[in-house]
Amino acid sequence: MDTSKPWSRYLGPESPDPHNFKYQPHSRPIFSSPWGPFPPIAPDLNLHEFCFPPNQPLPRDYPLFINALTDERVTLHQFHSRVCSLSRVLWHAGPNPLNLGKSPVNDKEDGEVLGLFSRNHIHYPMLAHACFKAELVFGGISPASTPFELWWVLRKMQITSIVCHETLLPVLQEALKLGSGEGDKSSQLRLVLDPGKIIVLSDNPGLEKVEGYMTVESLVRMGEKIPEVPRKLRGGDQMCYLFQSSGTSGLPKAMMISHKNAIHSSLQGMVAATQNALFTGIEPLRPQRVLGVIPAYHSYGMILWILRVNLLPLTNVMLPKWDIELALKSIEKYKLTTLPLVPPLVRQLAQSPLTEKYDLSSVVGAGSGAAYLPPDVAYQLAKKLPQGAGTPIPSGYGLSEAASIAAPATPGIFGLERTLPGTIGYLLPGMEARIVDPDTLQNVPKGQKGELWVRGNVVTPGYFKDPKATAEIFAEPEWLRTGDLMLRDEKDRIVYLDRLKEMIKVKGLQVAATEVEDTLLDHPEGLVRDACVAGVDNGRGDGSLFVRAWVVLSPEGKKQEEEMVVRKLNEHVEKQLSKHKWLTGGIEIVDSIPRTPSGKMLRREMQDRYHDGLKAQSKASKL
Incomplete structure (x- = not known):
């Protein structure tokens, strides 16, 4: 080089x-x-040595992670030092105060797998890199998990130890009460988490313990006193981490x-x-200054906040959770240049009047990932940014x-x-x-x-x-x-x-739900802010489906009678699309469309609600 x-x-x-x-x-x-x-x-x-090549000096120091809520900062040099300290504690062949085992190199082996159960945090990437350097496999877990969902993921990932943010301890404790999974026929995998290997990520760096559990900061301080042992890190085809x-x-x-x-x-x-x-x-x-809202446990967030550390000069301003006003304040305060987003956030920024109240002139570019981005919002947000509508948000x-x-x-x-x-x-x-x-x-x-x-x-x-x-x-x-x-x-x-x-089969013909959704969103009067399309039972028992839409009205749509809006939307779809794509299953106006945190639409949930409603009506009519 x-x-x-x-x-x-x-x-x-x-x-x-x-x-x-x-x-x-x-x-x-x-x-x-x-x-x-x-x-x-x-x-x-090894991934850590890819980001921090051995025998190469660190570049000039700069703020690497900033907490948007508190302005707490971690510089690149602090990050590297803390990673090295924590990795010495996590390395199974070192002093090993946590009694961690060796991690599996593939799924043919059993071994130590550390869970990371936290919202976005300025020390989450440090935990990940310490695992890379310690050759400790970890699994990122959604902080939105219910106790049952967490229990399931702990078993699927065969988590043996876990770092849990202090606010999520009650969820973890409830998950552990669900037992080993001995009677669960849906999976042969049992709960193997050792309750003695629970570590807490606390927002208070001075704490040694929380509810009797050691804190991440206490381990970093412990690692500072352990001498570094030069060694060749293994990587390549060996397992590095698990995704949910x-x-x-x-x-x-x-x-x-x-x-x-x-x-x-x-x-x-x-x-x-x-x-x-x-x-x-x-x-x-x-150098770039980046809005840090994509969840770190997600593949998109992993690339942004963990896999690119020290590969180019990035200052990442992290939001603990999505808050549109905090995001806009952060763009203005820190003069952010880059906005990695997911479709629901693109839509919210595009349509919120708050966006007009803040100075976004520092933004060089925004992008979307993790789920399909409808064209209408790609243009809408671009209009509010320096790039302009001529450069719509790429996905x-x-x-x-x-x-x-x-x-x-x-x-x-x-x-x-x-x-x-x-x-x-x-x-x-x-x-x-x-x-x-x-x-x-x-x-x-x-x-x-x-x-x-x-x-x-x-x-x-x-x-x-x-x-x-x-x-x-x-x-x-x-x-x-x-x-x-x-x-x-x-x-x-x-x-x-x-x-x-999610393709909808209508009389043997395939209907792409996204095509119908885009058509609804593209109504010339801008009647719809969000839309979900899915196939629903046609009631004939022949396996064919009706195409049904659930729509969230825009401010313009709310000004008009719902019956009129539905009629206009049907007319627009029937003018633009072939007959088998028409909304024969009806249009329902709803307050919101359910989505995963990364923006994927939960069409199944809307279908289930509709079919449950039909069953309830059928039962009522028989009484």
């Missing part, structure tokens, strides 16, 4: 020139990223991420940022099973064309893809709909201790079935249509 050009490590010998190389679309079944392959890395590289799936189609699963997976997920952003800067003629990897695409797969590209780089909202864009560095008929498992011709299959070094080895679920997502070795219905256009851009499981 050229030390005068630290970004040179993100360009390999096969990296294409951003000005001179022109990507050529083709019709072969397997298509590859215009960005080319990944730069080479050592096959056994979103649980949109049943209870969550746990997927494995290796050091190699994580490093390449990090590399994708670094490669793209470096090439974009070279293409636009600016110095790569300039990337990835899965917990493969954190980053595709995204829009800067127009012109590698000769690529602009990606419009409603489509995803081009494959990210190191990725290959196919569009496959989900029934026959045969490749479909370019331009036809099918399931997106991908392969690359970011793809998970599979679900932890769940070979059946793993086999379902890998119909062929290396090729991950995404479960998403896609189309590959003439430029080799990917167009998202819908989740395969």
Whole structure:
């Protein structure tokens, strides 16, 4: 690596020139990223040593994490020192005051797995990096979990020890009361958490214990007194951490991420940022000030707050939880340049009158991920930011099973064309893809709909201790079935249509719920603020469905009679879409649409409410 050009490590010998190389679309079944392959890395590289290469001095110090609520700060140098101290405590072969065991290298082994059960916190990334350095596998757990959901995830991840934020201790304590899971026929995995290995993440750094449990800060102080033992860290294909799936189609699963997976997920952003800067003629990897609202336990948050530490100068202003006014105040106060968001937050910022009250002139760019972003809000928020409506909010695409797969590209780089909202864009560095008929498992011709299959070094080895679920997502070795219905256009851009499981079959024809939702949101009078479309029982017992919509009215929609709004929306859909996509199941006006924290719509919940209502009506009519 050229030390005068630290970004040179993100360009390999096969990296294409951003000005001179022109990507050529083709019709072969397997298509590859215009960005080319990944730069080479050592096959056994540990994620912590990727972010903090041994024998290289740290760059000049700067604030790395800031608590938006309290202004508490952690600088890069403090972060590194604290990571080293805590890792000495967590290392199973060191003094090991917690009596931690060795972690499994894959799901064929048992071993120590540390749970991280916390909301966003300025010390969450430090915990993760200490685990990387200590070769301790951890599992990120949603802080929104109920006791039952936590109990389930603790078993799926085979958590043996846990770091719990002090405010979540009551949830953990209730989860432990549910027992080992001995009588649960839905899973063979039992609760293995050792109650003696509970550690508390407290907001008060002075506390040694909370409710009798040791605190993270007490362990950091303990680690400061333990001498460092130089050693070669293991990484590569070994398991690094576990992700909790979103649980949109049943209870969550746990997927494995290796050091190699994580490093390449990090590399994708670094490669793209470096090439974009070279293409636009600016110095790569300039300092950024970032709004920290994406949950750290999520794959998107993992990339933002953990996998990129020390790879470029980032000051991350962390919100403990989403608060639109605190977010806007933080943008103005800290002059934030970058806003990573999810669709519900894009919509809220786009539509809230509060957005007009704050100075957002520092924002260079915003982006969305984790779920589908409707085009209407991509334009609405862009209008309120310096980038303007001509540069709508881009939306990337990835899965917990493969954190980053595709995204829009800067127009012109590698000769690529602009990606419009409603489509995803081009494959990210190191990725290959196919569009496959989900029934026959045969490749479909370019331009036809099918399931997106991908392969690359970011793809998970599979679900932890769940070979059946793993086999379902890998119909062929290396090729991950995404479960998403896609189309590959003439430029080799990917167009998202819908989740395969959420496609609505009407008289043998497929209806993409997102297409109908976008049509409702695109009504010329702007009557709808949010929309959910799903298939509901047609009552005939023939397996076909009615298409039904649930809509949240905009301020304009609320000014009109509901009956009039429903009529106008039906007329608009019937004018724009084919007959089998019409809303034969009706339109219901609701106060809100249920979503996961990352923004994925819970269509199943709306369907269940509707069907439960029908059953209740049927019973009442028989009385």
